Amino acid sequence: xxxxxxxxxxxxxLVLCNTLTERATDNGLIVCxxxxxxxxxxxTKLRQTVLVRPAGPVTARWRTLDAPEDQxxxxxxxxFHLIPADRPVRIExxxxxAALIVALTPEFVESTVAPMFQGKVPRLIPSxxxxxxxxxxxxxxxxxxxxxxxEKASRSVDQFSVAFALHLxxxxxxxxxxxxxxxxxxxASRQRRITAxxxxxxxxxxxxxxxxxxxxxxxxxxxxxxHASFGRTPxxxxxxxxxxxxxxxxxxxxxxxxxxxxxxxxxxxxxxTKVFRKVTGxxxxxxxxxxx
Numbered sequence: 001x002x003x004x005x006x007x008x009x010x011x012x013x014l015v016l017c018n019t020l021t022e023r024a025t026d027n028g029l030i031v032c033x034x035x036x037x038x039x040x041x042x043x044t045k046l047r048q049t050v051l052v053r054p055a056g057p058v059t060a061r062w063r064t065l066d067a068p069e070d071q072x073x074x075x076x077x078x079x080f081h082l083i084p085a086d087r088p089v090r091i092e093x094x095x096x097x098a099a100l101i102v103a104l105t106p107e108f109v110e111s112t113v114a115p116m117f118q119g120k121v122p123r124l125i126p127s128x129x130x131x132x133x134x135x136x137x138x139x140x141x142x143x144x145x146x147x148x149x150x151e152k153a154s155r156s157v158d159q160f161s162v163a164f165a166l167h168l169x170x171x172x173x174x175x176x177x178x179x180x181x182x183x184x185x186x187x188a189s190r191q192r193r194i195t196a197x198x199x200x201x202x203x204x205x206x207x208x209x210x211x212x213x214x215x216x217x218x219x220x221x222x223x224x225x226x227h228a229s230f231g232r233t234p235x236x237x238x239x240x241x242x243x244x245x246x247x248x249x250x251x252x253x254x255x256x257x258x259x260x261x262x263x264x265x266x267x268x269x270x271x272x273t274k275v276f277r278k279v280t281g282x283x284x285x286x287x288x289x290x291x292x
Contacts, residue, residue: 004088004248008047009103023146028108029161031142032101036093043251043291045088048103049124051168052081053139056096062128063090065247066280068290073128078136082172084124085109088248100143104165110192113165119188122173134167185228190215194226198234202242203265208234242266243279250288257284 005015009023009030017034025031030048033055057076063069065088075081083089085106104113114121138160186194197214198206211234212222226234242264249260261272261284276284 004043004045004251006045006047009050009101010047010105027158027161028105028112029158029164030101030103030105031145032103033143033146034099034101036097036099041090041092043088043090045086045248046083046103047085048105049085049109050081050083050101050103051130051135052083053079053100054093054096055098055100058093058095060094060128061090061092064088064126065251065291071128075129078131078133078139080130080132080135082124082127082130084126087126088251089126100139102139102142102164104168108161108165112162113169114188114192116166117169117173117175120175120191122169122175124169124172125174127172130172132167132171135164138164186215186225190217190225191229194234198238198241202238202245203263205265206238238265239275240279243276246272246276246284247280247287250284251291253288253292257288260284 007014007017009032010025017036023030023032054075057074060073060075060081061070062073062081063071070090081089081091085104109121141160194211194215197211208223209219211226212219215222217225223234226237230237232240246260246264249255249263250257257272258269261269264272266272266275273283276282276287280287282290
């Protein structure tokens with residue numbers, strides 16, 4: 001067993017697949033064809049948000065970190081997998097081993113998608129099967145760009161990138177019940193700053209006063225504004241983010257549970273287990289056993 005493999009469709013060298021012979025990109029949207037090894041069975045995390053359409057019929061065994069067991073689904077014709085950036089999944093295919101990929105970089109999502117939604121990008125959920133006429137109609141056009149010379153392909157990709165992203169996030173995005181800006185809450189810029197700060201500091205105890213300083217607010221005002229924007233206290237949000245990171249680390253069986261606990265900011269195995277069970281309904285040990 002190993003830790004999570006990462007695929008970056010912008011990289012010159014890739015794991016698990018080869019896209020280097022056919023790739024078109026512009027404005028943060030990437031189109032490529034991939035050849036995958038048969039039945040890899042790895043937990044994989046992607047640097048970009050992607051739609052994956054098999055080049056032929058496949059039977060897929062699909063699992064996300066939160067799923068209790070594998071889901072077996074058929075994909076043929078126009079169906080896709082939807083895999084958000086940095087959300088680990090495990091996929092095995094029987095049948096075709098090639099796919100068309102359309103990927104959105106985090107930079108594109110931040111600079112282009114976020115303004116469409118007043119600064120707050122809707123959250124995408126990994127989905128084993130997406131049937132969507134609008135997206136399906138775009139795929140032959142995207143595939144055609146791979147046969148064009150680089151400069152023309154770049155211009156072509158740019159033409160459809162915004163429409164593609166807008167439809168994807170409008171139809172499949174979830175805003176978690178909070179508006180982009182709530183009276184008394186944090187604005188979009190401060191929300192992005194504080195969530196990035198929390199994710200960068202999951203391995204240590206972060207005082208509320210330090211979080212507040214990050215967005216230029218007083219401690220009391222920050223706590224109320226955070227709750228208005230996220231529907232939870234800053235510390236509960238911090239715990240949830242720590243547990244999400246812990247789930248990934250637990251996939252690497254070379255690591256002890258104590259080391260995972262320390263790496264996500266818990267001072268003891270007992271405290272980590274208590275919080276993990278409260279958030280997920282199971283223990284770290286059981287979570288690890290269920291994923292292999």
